[in-house]
Amino acid sequence: MTQVVVVGGGVMGSAAAWQLASRGYGVTLLERFVPGHTEGSSHGSSRIFRLAYADPFYVALAARALPLWRRLEQESGRQVLTLTGAVDHGPSPVVKELHDRLRDAGHEAELLTVDQAAERWPGLRFDTDVVFHPEAGRVHADHAVLAFQQAAAARGAQIRHEVRVARILRRGAAVEVVTAAGEVIHADAAVVAVGGWAPGLAAETVSGLPPLRVTQEQPLHFPAADALAWPSFIHHSGAALPADFDVYGLGSLDGVKVGFHGVGPAVDPDRRDRSIDPAARDRLRAYAEHWLPGADASRPQATTCLYTLTPDHDFVVDRQGPITVLAGFSGHGFKFASVIGELAADLVAGRPGAARFALGRTGADAAAGLD
Numbered sequence: 223m224t225q226v227v228v229v230g231g232g233v234m235g236s237a238a239a240w241q242l243a244s245r246g247y248g249v250t251l252l253e254r255f256v257p258g259h260t261e262g263s264s265h266g267s268s269r270i271f272r273l274a275y276a277d278p279f280y281v282a283l284a285a286r287a288l289p290l291w292r293r294l295e296q297e298s299g300r301q302v303l304t305l306t307g308a309v310d311h312g313p314s315p316v317v318k319e320l321h322d323r324l325r326d327a328g329h330e331a332e333l334l335t336v337d338q339a340a341e342r343w344p345g346l347r348f349d350t351d352v353v354f355h356p357e358a359g360r361v362h363a364d365h366a367v368l369a370f371q372q373a374a375a376a377r378g379a380q381i382r383h384e385v386r387v388a389r390i391l392r393r394g395a396a397v398e399v400v401t402a403a404g405e406v407i408h409a410d411a412a413v414v415a416v417g418g419w420a421p422g423l424a425a426e427t428v429s430g431l432p433p434l435r436v437t438q439e440q441p442l443h444f445p446a447a448d449a450l451a452w453p454s455f456i457h458h459s460g461a462a463l464p465a466d467f468d469v470y471g472l473g474s475l476d477g478v479k480v481g482f483h484g485v486g487p488a489v490d491p492d493r494r495d496r497s498i499d500p501a502a503r504d505r506l507r508a509y510a511e512h513w514l515p516g517a518d519a520s521r522p523q524a525t526t527c528l529y530t531l532t533p534d535h536d537f538v539v540d541r542q543g544p545i546t547v548l549a550g551f552s553g554h555g556f557k558f559a560s561v562i563g564e565l566a567a568d569l570v571a572g573r574p575g576a577a578r579f580a581l582g583r584t585g586a587d588a589a590a591g592l593d
């Protein structure tokens with residue numbers, strides 16, 4: 223049996239472990255922290271799931287992820303994805319483009335006026351035009367990671383927590399994975415999915431990784447009685463909001479989560495102090511006071527989480543010899559995790575990957591699609 227070691231038990235490594243185990247590989251997943259830890263990028267009760275991207279490549283990728291989330295739910299017996307729809311609002315050209323890309327790909331999408339939207343979702347205040355699409359909502363992040371790991375274990379994968387990998391060495395066509403405790407694990411292939419730690423371990427293991435910027439982001443949760451019924455939303459900057467001030471949000475078990483996209487400070491994941499930036503918190507609170515009349519802006523709860531940003535915000539999903547790398551999910555990867563696991567297993571099986579997600583890619587690859 224072909225043996226694969228997956229390094230990193232966040233959502234991407236866990237999804238890869240599930241897909242690999244489903245295809246009959248012998249899988250060992252090594253995660254340095256305890257189950258449910260909050261050190262990386264995949265913890266908490268919510269992430270946005272949506273199909274609406276201005277880029278048809280990502281619309282197609284999200285559409286591929288949806289049935290795989292449902293398959294995970296069936297196999298694990300856990301509810302992971304809840305569809306409450308999504309609204310995008312902001313400058314008319316941005317909203318129109320999202321609408322058109324959804325329709326081009328055969329998905330339902332509805333353009334609404336501000337008044338129509340306000341009547342339908344009184345908890346939100348709207349800016350210029352609005353597009354709604356129903357195949358969207360939230361993924362429960364902690365449940366998703368657990369479900370992937372449980373489903374992988376049910377198919378024979380070994381899931382080992384509190385095992386830090388120190389080095390991954392190529393040995394001909396195979397690999398040797400060395401843990402911090404000195405254990406050496408021999409395998410035919412490795413999948414490296416170490417999130418914010420990719421600039422260390424992944425960069426030491428493969429060449430051509432784009433420069434990665436790791437930031438600490440700080441969304442807030444605001445209480446709202448009907449939070450679980452809220453659509454996910456993106457308020458695009460450029461009309462009522464200043465440029466580069468995009469805001470995302472969604473209902474969750476912890477209230478309405480709201481955040482700015484990718485504005486946090488660069489951090490070293492091993493040395494961040496998780497302190498909350500009061501100025502950023504106050505900006506978000508002021509946003510909620512004005513734009514979210516259905517949430518209680520006076521009682522925010524902050525949480526922190528890591529983004530790992532590539533310069534083009536495209537992911538890295540590629541293979542070099544026996545090593546497959548999943549990295550740089552740039553603050554929008556969670557919704558795709560179910561399909562990223564599938565792409566990772568395809569790479570391990572020797573199928574080509576997407577040029578768009580390649581190591582050592584150039585700008586020209588951005589136009590390339592996925593098979």
Ligand SMILES: Cc1cc2nc3c(=O)[nH]c(=O)nc-3n(C[C@H](O)[C@H](O)[C@H](O)COP(=O)(O)OP(=O)(O)OC[C@H]3O[C@@H](n4cnc5c(N)ncnc54)[C@H](O)[C@@H]3O)c2cc1C
Nearest residue numbers: 230232234254262263264270387417527551554555556557
């Ligand atoms: C605030 C915030 C909001 C977000 N919102 C959304 C959203 O709404 N929708 C969306 O699609 N995406 C969203 N994202 C992005 C999404 O959460 C990430 O893209 C995704 O979680 C990345 O997963 P990962 O597995 O790559 O990284 P991680 O979850 O960080 O997993 C990497 C794992 O590797 C482990 N590890 C590291 N080094 C080692 C080692 N040496 N040995 C063993 N294990 C190791 C770490 O402990 C960690 O568990 C958001 C991210 C943040 C921070």
